[in-house]
Amino acid sequence: MITIDGSEGEGGGQMLRSSASLSLVTGQAFQITNIRGGREKPGMMRQHVTAIEAACAISDSTCEGLEVGTSEITFRPGTVKAGEYNFAVGTAGSANLVLQTILPPLLFADGPSHITLEGGTHNIGAPPYDFIERAFLPLINRMGPSVSAKLVRHGFYPRGGGKMEIDIQPAPLRRIDCLDRGELRSVIGTAIFAGLPYDIAEREVKTARNVLNWEEDAIAVRQLPEDQGPGNILLLEAEYDHVTEIVSGFGKFGIKAERLAKTAAMRMKGYMEGQAFAGPYLTDQLLLPFALAGGGSFTCVNPSQHARTGADIIARFTGRTFAFDQQEDGHFLVSLR
Amino acid sequence: MKPLTVIGFLGSTLDAGPFKAARWNKWRPSVSLTMHEDLRVDRFILIHSAQHHRLAELVIADIGSVSPETHVEPRIMELDDPWDFEEVYGKLLDFAQDYPFDPDKEDYLIHITTGTHVLQICLFLLTEARFLPGKLLQTQPAKKMEGAFPGRLNMIDLDLSRYDSLASRFAVQMAEGSSFLKSGIETRNSAFNTLIDEIEQVAGRSKAPILLTGPTGAGKSHLARRIYELKKRKHQVSGGFVEVNCATLRGDNAMAALFGHTKGAFTGAASERAGLLRTADKGMLFLDEIGELGADEQAMILRAIEEKRFLPVGADKESVSDFQLIAGTNKDLHAAVTEGSFRDDLLARLNLWTFSLPGLADRKEDIEPNLDYELDRFAEREGSRVTFNKEARQKYLDFANSKTASWSGNFRDLAASVTRMATLSPAGRIGRDIVEQEITKLERLWHGGKAETKDDLGGLLSEGTLRELDPFDRVQLAEVISVCRNSKSMSDAGRTLFASSRQRRKSSNDADRLKKYLARFGLSWAEIVTIA
Numbered sequence: 001m002i003t004i005d006g007s008e009g010e011g012g013g014q015m016l017r018s019s020a021s022l023s024l025v026t027g028q029a030f031q032i033t034n035i036r037g038g039r040e041k042p043g044m045m046r047q048h049v050t051a052i053e054a055a056c057a058i059s060d061s062t063c064e065g066l067e068v069g070t071s072e073i074t075f076r077p078g079t080v081k082a083g084e085y086n087f088a089v090g091t092a093g094s095a096n097l098v099l100q101t102i103l104p105p106l107l108f109a110d111g112p113s114h115i116t117l118e119g120g121t122h123n124i125g126a127p128p129y130d131f132i133e134r135a136f137l138p139l140i141n142r143m144g145p146s147v148s149a150k151l152v153r154h155g156f157y158p159r160g161g162g163k164m165e166i167d168i169q170p171a172p173l174r175r176i177d178c179l180d181r182g183e184l185r186s187v188i189g190t191a192i193f194a195g196l197p198y199d200i201a202e203r204e205v206k207t208a209r210n211v212l213n214w215e216e217d218a219i220a221v222r223q224l225p226e227d228q229g230p231g232n233i234l235l236l237e238a239e240y241d242h243v244t245e246i247v248s249g250f251g252k253f254g255i256k257a258e259r260l261a262k263t264a265a266m267r268m269k270g271y272m273e274g275q276a277f278a279g280p281y282l283t284d285q286l287l288l289p290f291a292l293a294g295g296g297s298f299t300c301v302n303p304s305q306h307a308r309t310g311a312d313i314i315a316r317f318t319g320r321t322f323a324f325d326q327q328e329d330g331h332f333l334v335s336l337r
Numbered sequence: 338m339k340p341l342t343v344i345g346f347l348g349s350t351l352d353a354g355p356f357k358a359a360r361w362n363k364w365r366p367s368v369s370l371t372m373h374e375d376l377r378v379d380r381f382i383l384i385h386s387a388q389h390h391r392l393a394e395l396v397i398a399d400i401g402s403v404s405p406e407t408h409v410e411p412r413i414m415e416l417d418d419p420w421d422f423e424e425v426y427g428k429l430l431d432f433a434q435d436y437p438f439d440p441d442k443e444d445y446l447i448h449i450t451t452g453t454h455v456l457q458i459c460l461f462l463l464t465e466a467r468f469l470p471g472k473l474l475q476t477q478p479a480k481k482m483e484g485a486f487p488g489r490l491n492m493i494d495l496d497l498s499r500y501d502s503l504a505s506r507f508a509v510q511m512a513e514g515s516s517f518l519k520s521g522i523e524t525r526n527s528a529f530n531t532l533i534d535e536i537e538q539v540a541g542r543s544k545a546p547i548l549l550t551g552p553t554g555a556g557k558s559h560l561a562r563r564i565y566e567l568k569k570r571k572h573q574v575s576g577g578f579v580e581v582n583c584a585t586l587r588g589d590n591a592m593a594a595l596f597g598h599t600k601g602a603f604t605g606a607a608s609e610r611a612g613l614l615r616t617a618d619k620g621m622l623f624l625d626e627i628g629e630l631g632a633d634e635q636a637m638i639l640r641a642i643e644e645k646r647f648l649p650v651g652a653d654k655e656s657v658s659d660f661q662l663i664a665g666t667n668k669d670l671h672a673a674v675t676e677g678s679f680r681d682d683l684l685a686r687l688n689l690w691t692f693s694l695p696g697l698a699d700r701k702e703d704i705e706p707n708l709d710y711e712l713d714r715f716a717e718r719e720g721s722r723v724t725f726n727k728e729a730r731q732k733y734l735d736f737a738n739s740k741t742a743s744w745s746g747n748f749r750d751l752a753a754s755v756t757r758m759a760t761l762s763p764a765g766r767i768g769r770d771i772v773e774q775e776i777t778k779l780e781r782l783w784h785g786g787k788a789e790t791k792d793d794l795g796g797l798l799s800e801g802t803l804r805e806l807d808p809f810d811r812v813q814l815a816e817v818i819s820v821c822r823n824s825k826s827m828s829d830a831g832r833t834l835f836a837s838s839r840q841r842r843k844s845s846n847d848a849d850r851l852k853k854y855l856a857r858f859g860l861s862w863a864e865i866v867t868i869a
Binding site: 159161 | 373
């Protein structure tokens with residue numbers, strides 16, 4: 001039994017999700033105590049319970065103590081079963097975070113799976129759907145499996161109501177090395193909005209274009225049917241030969257369109273000026289599949305505390321540690337020891 | 338954790354919004370309460386009128402998208418006037434009584450943010466009365482800086498004992514109430530203190546009759562009055578305190594005194610009389626010595642307690658009076674029921690809260706505080722304070738606590754004793770001589786004028802038999818037994834005891850005469866001689 005102190009490191013929610021994924025793949029039970037200790041509202045929140053429930057649903061795992069507010073659970077993994085699954089996620093959680101939990105075990109399942117996820121697809125605090133589809137999944141597919149995603153409907157906070165479908169064709173994960181991003185192929189941006197005034201999106205486009213110096217028609221406005229709103233997200237996407245980076249800014253009550261657009265554009269600018277393969281989100285997401293592949297390496301901008309905590313959890317389940325070596329150009333080389 | 342069910346009304350204003358995206362910019366309590374990350378609502382009973390079904394459908398759909406975990410059960414309740422207290426309370430009570438609550442399997446939250454104020458008040462009342470077995474849920478919009486959602490929520494548990502600071506306040510209040518019942522006397526007898534704490538709780542919560550039992554002078558009447566005053570302070574009674582000793586209600590007058598009479602109801606009834614029950618309306622009636630009440634009066638009283646109505650003498654129409662009854666008795670009412678002198682159904686009504694006040698002899702540790710209390714009362718009454726000198730006080734207390742002091746008249750004896758001593762101490766100082774005189778007086782009072790009461794009857798006869806014994810017989814019996822014990826045989830004792838009559842008679846059977854005398858008390862020669 002692996003015991004984890006949930007108050008150590010950062011990302012209490014990610015610790016829970018990664019632990020459940022790793023437990024299902026490695027077959028090791030775990031107990032996590034002090035869940036989200038030290039937070040204003042400690043213990044498991046609804047979205048965490050939903051993610052762990054999803055992990056139980058795709059296997060015959062049991063989880064003791066699973067309830068909102070609990071500070072301790074014991075998870076005993078069962079056998080992962082490929083199949084058709086449908087999960088509905090409440091407003092505050094993101095459908096993408098549920099996918100993050102169940103995708104790794106389903107990559108190791110004995111057959112293909114079809115997952116329908118309903119809820120938030122573009123939520124603050126989680127990578128948006130577009131990132132999953134065009135930045136993350138292509139790398140998974142490069143490692144062997146074949147995973148495709150389709151967005152049926154956008155789901156924004158607070159309304160939720162989005163829907164996406166994922167098809168998973170498992171294959172053994174092979175190690176890859178992602179040191180070089182290649183040449184820039186294209187840049188594209190979209191200011192998506194629904195049920196909000198048009199000028200919000202327009203101002204975001206204008207601000208981002210000014211910061212990034214992209215061509216006139218590189219960033220477009222996209223209006224969704226009003227019943228999918230209210231919602232707004234600015235997506236900035238840079239496609240290279242070997243990797244695509246997607247940076248986003250979420251429209252939120254009380255935050256000016258110009259401000260969120262400028263923040264997102266500055267982050268994209270920072271990534272494009274560097275040479276590293278993975279941005280911060282991708283760094284977080286790649287550690288687990290790389291560890292399960294048993295090797296591989298990639299370069300990244302600057303590993304966050306979040307990523308280091310993720311690496312610690314991986315080490316607890318796999319016995320393998322990641323090395324974060326700073327390179328002469330300032331980037332880090334992440335490799336599995 | 339048990340599944341959580343929220344019960345709440347659809348807010349026809351608060352939960353409403355445009356049927357377009359802009360509704361999401363508004364805080365809608367019924368939707369928002371299902372958006373909290375730390376509150377998982379498994380079931381939501383959403384009550385609304387048929388008129389608002391479109392709004393209900395929208396709200397249900399929106400809850401479905403923000404909280405797929407929540408199963409919403411709409412429920413129609415038609416209120417003709419949601420501001421009419423009687424209607425709203427009645428319909429909610431119907432709901433509460435019909436609903437299959439299962440608090441062992443589910444937790445309940447009663448959402449009181451939506452609905453009219455009357456509705457909120459009724460939900461509160463039903464929750465407080467535990468018809469709705471849950472906590473109250475209060476929601477409010479977020480502060481500006483927090484964004485629109487999901488706002489704040491508060492759970493209020495009306496079980497006040499769960500709040501430490503309130504619990505300690507109630508403990509203080511209860512202590513005050515108990516102390517009030519004891520007239521501020523710091524009693525030390527733990528059985529008595531427990532009894533008073535219990536009476537305090539019952540008096541605060543129950544309107545049912547209270548029966549006070551205990552020997553004469555144990556303080557039944559005084560306690561009844563204090564209970565009344567405590568209830569009056571707590572605004573639980575508004576009328577007066579009416580006290581009557583049933584032993585004084587004998588004959589024809591009794592009915593009229595209790596239940597009143599009309600003008601000309603009987604000879605001498607020159608004017609109408611309300612009667613004691615009517616006078617006690619909304620107040621308290623203390624019927625002391627209730628065991629002395631006649632059969633007809635018992636029947637009328639029973640009906641008056643049960644139905645709050647009775648028929649005055651000579652009247653065609655019943656009178657109504659809502660009074661709280663306290664009854665006092667020094668009799669064993671159960672024995673009276675067996676004998677047939679007291680109605681068993683009346684005793685059953687009175688017997689719900691029976692408190693037995695111990696006599697002073699059974700709580701001797703309380704004599705000292707009561708002594709001080711009586712001195713205070715004397716000072717209040719007479720306007721001059723009287724104190725003991727130290728030696729005198731000790732002497733009095735030694736006597737008061739001794740086995741010789743039977744305190745057969747209980748507090749009445751103590752009060753009288755203090756009054757005598759205080760009155761006889763013109764200088765305001767009770768000295769040794771006054772105490773010595775008083776002790777003699779008390780002994781005479783309790784032992785029929787004989788200071789020395791050391792007869793041996795206690796070892797031969799039961800307490801009860803002794804109490805029934807007239808002092809006349811007691812002295813005689815004691816002398817007979819003393820002679821018996823100094824004699825060689827029953828015949829010998831007989832000769833001594835009947836010495837005079839013996840001389841007058843020719844033949845006599847003194848032993849037989851003695852034997853018959855002893856048999857009257859259930860005693861035999863053998864018993865007397867062996868127990869000695």
